[in-house]
Structures are given as structure tokens and as C-alpha cells.
Amino acid sequence: MTMTDSPLGAHLIGGEWITAGPTTTSANPARPDEPVGEHPVGDASTAADAVTAAVDAKRMWRDMGYKRRAEILEAAAVLFDQRADELAMLATMEEGKTLGESRGEAVLSAETCRYQAAIVKMPTERIYPTAKPGETIRTLRAPLGVVGIVTPWNFPILIPVWKIAPALAAGNTVVWKTASNTPLTSVAIAKVFEDAGVPAGALNLILGPGSMGGAMIEDERVDGVTFTGSVPVGFGIRDAVTARNGRVQLELGGHNPAIVFDDADLDVAVPLVVAGAMGSTGQKCTATRRIIAVGDVHDELVDRLVAAVKDLRIGDGQDPNTAIGPIVAQGARDEVAAGLDKAVSQGAEVLATASTPDTSSCFFAPTLLSGTTELDIWTEEVFGPISTVVRVDSEDEAFELANATEFGLSASVFTTDMWRVDRAVNELEAGIIKINAPTTGSELHVPFGGEKSSSGHAPREQGDTAHDFFTRTRSVYINPGTPNPRA
Ligand code: NAP
Ligand code: MG
Numbered sequence: 001m002t003m004t005d006s007p008l009g010a011h012l013i014g015g016e017w018i019t020a021g022p023t024t025t026s027a028n029p030a031r032p033d034e035p036v037g038e039h040p041v042g043d044a045s046t047a048a049d050a051v052t053a054a055v056d057a058k059r060m061w062r063d064m065g066y067k068r069r070a071e072i073l074e075a076a077a078v079l080f081d082q083r084a085d086e087l088a089m090l091a092t093m094e095e096g097k098t099l100g101e102s103r104g105e106a107v108l109s110a111e112t113c114r115y116q117a118a119i120v121k122m123p124t125e126r127i128y129p130t131a132k133p134g135e136t137i138r139t140l141r142a143p144l145g146v147v148g149i150v151t152p153w154n155f156p157i158l159i160p161v162w163k164i165a166p167a168l169a170a171g172n173t174v175v176w177k178t179a180s181n182t183p184l185t186s187v188a189i190a191k192v193f194e195d196a197g198v199p200a201g202a203l204n205l206i207l208g209p210g211s212m213g214g215a216m217i218e219d220e221r222v223d224g225v226t227f228t229g230s231v232p233v234g235f236g237i238r239d240a241v242t243a244r245n246g247r248v249q250l251e252l253g254g255h256n257p258a259i260v261f262d263d264a265d266l267d268v269a270v271p272l273v274v275a276g277a278m279g280s281t282g283q284k285c286t287a288t289r290r291i292i293a294v295g296d297v298h299d300e301l302v303d304r305l306v307a308a309v310k311d312l313r314i315g316d317g318q319d320p321n322t323a324i325g326p327i328v329a330q331g332a333r334d335e336v337a338a339g340l341d342k343a344v345s346q347g348a349e350v351l352a353t354a355s356t357p358d359t360s361s362c363f364f365a366p367t368l369l370s371g372t373t374e375l376d377i378w379t380e381e382v383f384g385p386i387s388t389v390v391r392v393d394s395e396d397e398a399f400e401l402a403n404a405t406e407f408g409l410s411a412s413v414f415t416t417d418m419w420r421v422d423r424a425v426n427e428l429e430a431g432i433i434k435i436n437a438p439t440t441g442s443e444l445h446v447p448f449g450g451e452k453s454s455s456g457h458a459p460r461e462q463g464d465t466a467h468d469f470f471t472r473t474r475s476v477y478i479n480p481g482t483p484n485p486r487a
Helices: 044-063 066-082 084-095 099-119 158-169 183-196 210-218 231-243 266-282 297-310 330-345 395-403 418-427 463-469
Strands: 011-013 016-018 023-026 037-040 136-143 146-150 173-177 203-206 224-228 247-251 256-260 288-294 349-353 367-370 386-392 410-414 432-435 471-478
Touching (some): 044 146, 066 099, 066 158, 066 183, 099 463, 146 210, 183 203, 297 386, 463 471
Parallel strands (some): 146 173, 173 203
Antiparallel strands (some): 023 037, 136 471
16 A cells, blocks of 8 residues: 555544544645645644553553564665655655755655664663672663654654654654644655554654644643754743653754854865755754854855855756755745844845745745844844854854854854864854764764754754653662572
């Protein structure tokens, strides 16, 4: 069976695809006249049903054992590879990014499933010395129980999978509240896991507004919540979940700097700064929002950035010539435009923009600004393809300015001086530090996350630390229960 055999849009609750209730349409930001499809819109009662299904499946999924769960994830990996084109098309239609980027998410989802399947076979438990003859003291990694997953639209395939795969692998059942902008992509992902053999109730998907997510995270039966999205929503979730003593993991906004020193190779630096700032239409938490030019490199750097930004090809993500797609939706586009207008009214100078097609009002021209650190856009996250250049005179100022933000997700440094690199890796307050590489992009076997307002304090997502959030450690003392006959 392929995913197209099931209804395009439906909740998945307790193994049933549910279409009842009011419906809405998922839009294509590049083609306003071609909606992607219909789907139901759930509410608090949908969330409660999904939590009940996850509670009911908890013991069955835990007791199935790591080996069978790993086999199922390996089967999901095969399906993510096989269905990469289908999944990519859906993600591009709903989110707008290029088909190449969407396909990359599907392929990395396959790799994530394979990696997390292998991680549960690693020795993560420990044995301790004991004072008592005959006793064994060991730790046990128990699943958390029911995990609530709340995801954004900007990586509609990969972010869900990097949460779902380790959650399931560790023996948790899942209720996944996906983003309203990318529901049908989410349905196709849930179908992959179902077809791979995830049994009824182990993975539940609910489609609907933030308030439905709010009902899910407030449900006492949800043991832990992992969230990726904006700071205000994330902090609200943190407060609600910790108030009822649940466990919470947050990946939130960023305001990532790229520092370019005068010893950088600009042939290397310029394309990487532009890719980091404008790639995926600037709709990445790790996008380069601030470009810090140190000393005399400033003028040549700006000239070259201007040329590169003007050269960007904006268009429908389905067109192979497109480098940058539209913004995900009209409302999001209006917010980005308002951020730009405010920056200009505060004195920012527009150095360069690219041209956009007039086939959809969701297109937005990538924009390079120059200005001062007084601009709101220098500290506030505007989630689109806008980046601001500021000049400083010294290395000290560059690092100080890079850190002068509430965020701490990623930071780039372009230099060929290894002593500067040494200082950068010790001084930058960011969860991800890139040297001569863009602020965007990461490898999925490496821990991922930020500092300050960019993350919570739970263990990092992805990599071998992903398992830590989804398990609870218990210390177990095992004694023979009979006197030692040889004593
Ligand atoms: P968002 O508005 O915070 O939404 C994220 C998710 O939360 C969506 O599923 C949303 O549902 C849901 N939601 C909204 N209100 C809720 C509530 N009260 N309770 C529970 N769930 C609720 O973020 P976004 O606009 O989708 O994504 C962009 C943001 O995500 C940016 O700030 C970006 O930096 C951040 N991000 C961070 C990372 C990272 O790893 N650090 C990665 C990607 C994105 P609806 O869609 O129905 O509103
Ligand atoms: Mg949409």
C-alpha cells in the first residue's frame, strides 16, 4: 500500500485514520490557485482521544522490546528512501522550499531512523560496585511513557522525524501535534511509520490549531513534551508542562551571527554567508541574521554580498531553476515585510534585494541591510530572508557583539587564523559553532541545540544524546533472595 491509498488528510488515532469534524484546506504558497488538499481540524477532544490511545498502547509498545522496535524503524528508513520524491513534492507544495531541499529532508529522515534504531542497541546502562555479596546494582533506562511532540512547519519532514524516531525507539508512545501549515506532509510521514509496522496507538497524529496543542501538553497523562518553534509558544509550553512536573525539551528561535575577519577567503565566505542568510527563504532557526564585518574587509565583503544577493533566483520550489521559494503563508510573509519596514523606518539602508515573480503574493525578495546595532531587527528574530551587516573595528568587539543577544543557537566565523578559531570556539555563546561554514546545517548524528533563549535545559536533540530525553534512569538493586549456601 502506498500513502496515496489512504485519505489525504486525516488524524491518526489508535490506528484509525479519522476524517470526522470540520475541515480546512492546506495551501500552496507558490500557487495560490492550487490548494494542496483537505483535512480535518481537531480540537481539545481530538487531543484527549489521541492521548488515550497513546496511554492504552504504552505497555504493548514498551514490552515489544528494543529489537523489534529497531526493526520497525529500519523498515521506516527504507520507506523514507523509497517515498522521498512523493514526500518532497508534498513538503514543497505546502511549505514552499525547493524540491531538492525537501528531498534532502526525506533522505535524512531515513538516516535518522537507521541511526536511532542503532542507538538503542548501544550500552547506555551501567553496573555499579556493591557492598553486599551476591548483589548486582545496575541502572535501567525505562521509557518516559507518553511523549507529546509539537513541531513547526519549516522542516516539515525532518524535525518531526528527529523527535519521533528516538521517542519510539526508546519505547514511548507518541501524540504528535503538527504545524497547521504542513498537515498533509505530516499525514504522509505518519503513513510511513504505520506501513513500517508501528502498531495502533504507538504513534498518533492530530491536525489542528495551537489551542489543540495546548490541550495536549496540559494533559496530565503526557509524561514529556518535546517542542520546536517560537520562543513565546515554547516558554508557555515550558511553564505549563513543568507546572505539572512533566519533562520538557525546547528548540526555539535564533539570531545567529556570522563574523567575517579580514583574513577570510571571501571566495569561500561570501557564498556560505548568503546561503546561511537566504537559503530556505531565511526560514531556518539557524539562519544568519547578523553579519559582523571586522575592519577593512567590510567594503569588499559588502560589494560581493550585494552581487550575490541580486543574483538569487526566486520562484516556485517545483521549478528546478529556483534557489529560493516563497514564504510559507501570507500571514508569515506580512510579518517579515513588517519587520523590514520597521528596520527601514529606524534607519536601515537596503543594500540589495533580488527580484521576485508576481505569480504569488507569498514571494519575498531576499534583502541585505546595513545599519547599526540600535535597529530592532539586529536583536529580534524576523523569520525570513533578511540579514543585516554591521562593521566593527576589532576582534574583541566582534565577539562581544556576536554574544549580545538573548539567543544562542548557532554562530559562524570566517577566518584562516587558527588562533582566532581557538578564541572563537571558547568565546562564542552558541550551541552550534561553525568555522568557515554557514550558521545553517548540521549532521544528524551530532547533538543539536542552542543556549540562552534558544533552548531549554533538557538533553540535546539528535545524535547519541537524543535517547537521554526519552528515557528515565532507574537504579536497580538485585539480590539472590536466599542465603549464600557456600558461605
Ligand atoms: P510556532 O508558532 O511557535 O509554532 C510551532 C508549533 O507550535 C506549531 O505546531 C503550532 O501550531 C504549535 N502551537 C502554537 N501555539 C501553541 C500552543 N499554545 N500550545 C501548543 N502548541 C502550539 O512556530 P512556527 O512559526 O511554526 O516556527 C517558526 C519558529 O520556530 C521560529 O521562531 C524558529 O526559529 C523556530 N525553530 C526553531 C528550531 C530549533 O531547532 N531551534 C528549528 C526550527 C524552527 P500551529 O501551526 O497550528 O500554530
Ligand atoms: Mg501551507
